[in-house]
């Protein structure tokens with residue numbers, strides 16, 4: 001994993017922009033700064049303005065852990081694709097799987113509501129029901145390590161067994177099937193007839209994209225992590241602005257026929 005703005009990274013970016021490409025982004029921690037209360041996350045105007053320009057030059061996808069309803073209200077513009085619930089919601093052609101995911105989530109919800117009401121669990125634990133997946137947040141608890149351990153034990157007893165993906169002070173409970181951010185991205189590329197894609201993310205569920213290590217997908221992580229499978233990293237969250245600017249300059253410089 002090297003810095004994106006290095007000779008090797010810029011070479012990959014230039015090569016990608018020369019073909020018909022999809023620009024895909026995660027939301028929290030990538031486009032929107034992390035804040036203590038999930039509902040207070042906002043897309044900064046400086047980023048929205050650039051995304052609006054970018055969307056005129058190339059197809060744009062937002063692939064997030066939030067629900068489609070939640071994220072759509074936060075964007076303030078309409079990208080070509082909006083995928084929610086870590087790839088489980090909003091992918092054209094995958095609608096048939098939704099009913100099953102919804103039923104599984106309701107089952108977990110009942111079990112978790114009962115358990116989390118017990119006095120041993122910190123009242124700061126917040127369950128976010130996103131219809132097709134659940135997020136259990138523990139950012140607001142007194143003892144983060146203790147709550148994380150208790151929650152992991154609790155999830156081990158859930159039926160049916162979820163796929164538990166830890167994130168930033170959150171556990172995401174997902175269905176155990178092949179749909180995730182990586183498979184969603186490949187499906188969007190197929191639908192958009194894209195020869196390549198840029199994917200930018202910051203968290204553990206973004207590793208489903210990074211781990212694919214596809215040569216046609218340029219994967220970029222926000223902040224360096226020795227454990228990440230991403231190709232490149234941007235050192236600081238603010239560097240997303242530079243990346244958007246560099247993309248816009250390159251894409252705007254292409255002949256119109258290539259952008260179509």
Ligand SMILES: O=P(O)(O)OC[C@H]1O[C@H](O[C@H]2O[C@H](CO)[C@@H](O)[C@H](O)[C@H]2O)[C@H](O)[C@@H](O)[C@@H]1O
Nearest residue numbers: 027028034035036037038041064065066168170
């Ligand atoms: O895939 P993403 O777009 O990165 O979404 C991942 C989760 O983001 C949200 O939670 C995270 O961001 C919150 C706001 O900054 C923060 O308070 C929380 O601690 C983070 O885990 C969102 O609430 C979840 O539904 C998403 O799965």
